[in-house]
Amino acid sequence: MLTGLQIAVIGGDARQLEVIRKLAELDSKLSLIGFEQLDLVFSGVNKEKFNEVDFAEIDAIILPITGTNSEGQVELIFSNEEVILSEEILLKTPPYCTIFTGISNSYLDQLAKRTNRRLVKLFERDDVxxxxxxxxxxxxxxxxxxxxxxxxxxxxxxxxxxxxxxxxxxxxxxxxxxxxxxxxxxxxxxxxxxxxxxxxxxxxxxxxxxxxxxxxxxxxxxxxxxxxxxxxxxxxxxxxxxxxxxxxxxxxxxxxxxxxxxxxxSLPGIVAPKTAGQILGNVLAQLLEEDVLKRKEKTI
CATH class of the missing domain: 3.40.50.720 (NAD(P)-binding Rossmann-like Domain)
Known part of the structure; x- marks a missing residue:
C-alpha cells in the first residue's frame, strides 16, 4: 500500500490513466496536473492547477513518458495549461522526492543534479x-x-x-x-x-x-x-x-x-495504451513502496 504518499502526476497520454488508477487503488493521494479535460473519479485524486500545488508536500513527481522538452516544458495532452518544471519548483519538494519519467534529456538530467533530486528513467529499466x-x-x-x-x-x-x-x-x-x-x-x-x-x-x-x-x-x-x-x-x-x-x-x-x-x-501507447499503462503502474507502485515510502518514513 502507498498510504501516506502524496504524488503529483503531471501530464501524459492514455497510459497515464492506468497509472493513476493503480496508484489510487493503493491509497496514495494524487494531485493531477494537466487532466482538466477528463472526467476522473477516484478516491484521493484531485485535479489541480500547477501553480496551486503545494510542492513542499509532494513525495514523488510522475512525468509523461517523454519527460520534458529542452526548456523544461511538460507536454499536456488533456489541458491547455503551460507547465515548466524548474529548479525553483523542485527545491520546494522534500529532499527525498523522486522524479519519474519514461525518458530523459540533458535539461532534466541537469535539473535533477542541481537540485539533488533522484531521477528514475523508467524506460532504462530492463523490466519495463x-x-x-x-x-x-x-x-x-x-x-x-x-x-x-x-x-x-x-x-x-x-x-x-x-x-x-x-x-x-x-x-x-x-x-x-x-x-x-x-x-x-x-x-x-x-x-x-x-x-x-x-x-x-x-x-x-x-x-x-x-x-x-x-x-x-x-x-x-x-x-x-x-x-x-x-x-x-x-x-x-x-x-x-x-x-x-x-x-x-x-x-x-x-x-x-x-x-x-x-x-x-511510442507504439505501446498507440496500439495498447491500457496494457502499457498497467505495465508502468505496476512498476511505479513497486518503486514507490520500496524506495520513496521507506525514505519518507525514515525522515518522520
Missing amino acids: AIYNSIPTVEGTIMMAIQHTEFTIHNSRVAILGLGRVGMSVARAFHHLGAKVKVGARRTEHLARIAEMGLDSFQLSELENEVRDIDICINTIPHLIVNAAVIQKMPTHTLIIDLASKPGGTDFRYAEKRGIKALLAP
Whole structure:
C-alpha cells in the first residue's frame, strides 16, 4: 500500500490513466496536473492547477513518458495549461522526492543534479523495456501489414540492433515466416543472433546488407539508416523506425527516393495504451513502496 504518499502526476497520454488508477487503488493521494479535460473519479485524486500545488508536500513527481522538452516544458495532452518544471519548483519538494519519467534529456538530467533530486528513467529499466516490447512487436507487425503489399511470411526483413526490443521483434518476425537477418556491433549480440537461428551481420556492412530487403526495422537511436544506406535499398522497401525521437533514419532522403519510412517510437501507447499503462503502474507502485515510502518514513 502507498498510504501516506502524496504524488503529483503531471501530464501524459492514455497510459497515464492506468497509472493513476493503480496508484489510487493503493491509497496514495494524487494531485493531477494537466487532466482538466477528463472526467476522473477516484478516491484521493484531485485535479489541480500547477501553480496551486503545494510542492513542499509532494513525495514523488510522475512525468509523461517523454519527460520534458529542452526548456523544461511538460507536454499536456488533456489541458491547455503551460507547465515548466524548474529548479525553483523542485527545491520546494522534500529532499527525498523522486522524479519519474519514461525518458530523459540533458535539461532534466541537469535539473535533477542541481537540485539533488533522484531521477528514475523508467524506460532504462530492463523490466519495463521487456514488458513494453510485447505491444511494440504487435504494433510493428500491424504497421508492416498496413504499409506493404506482400505478406510478412517469406519477406526479407533486416532488423538493426539486438537490444530488448530488437530481440523481441526479430523473434516475432522469424516465427511469422520472414527471412530475418539482424545487424549488430557487439560480438556477444552476433553470437546471440546465431543462437536464435537467424542470420547476422556487422552494422559496418549495412549498405551491402540492405540491397535485397523488403522491410527494415531500426531500433538504434542514432542516425544509422542514412542516405548512403537508403540509396542501396529497393524502392519498395518499408522502413519502420522504433528508436526514440528523432529516430535513426534520414526521413528526408527516404521521401526523396520514394521509400516509405515511418517513425514509431511510442507504439505501446498507440496500439495498447491500457496494457502499457498497467505495465508502468505496476512498476511505479513497486518503486514507490520500496524506495520513496521507506525514505519518507525514515525522515518522520
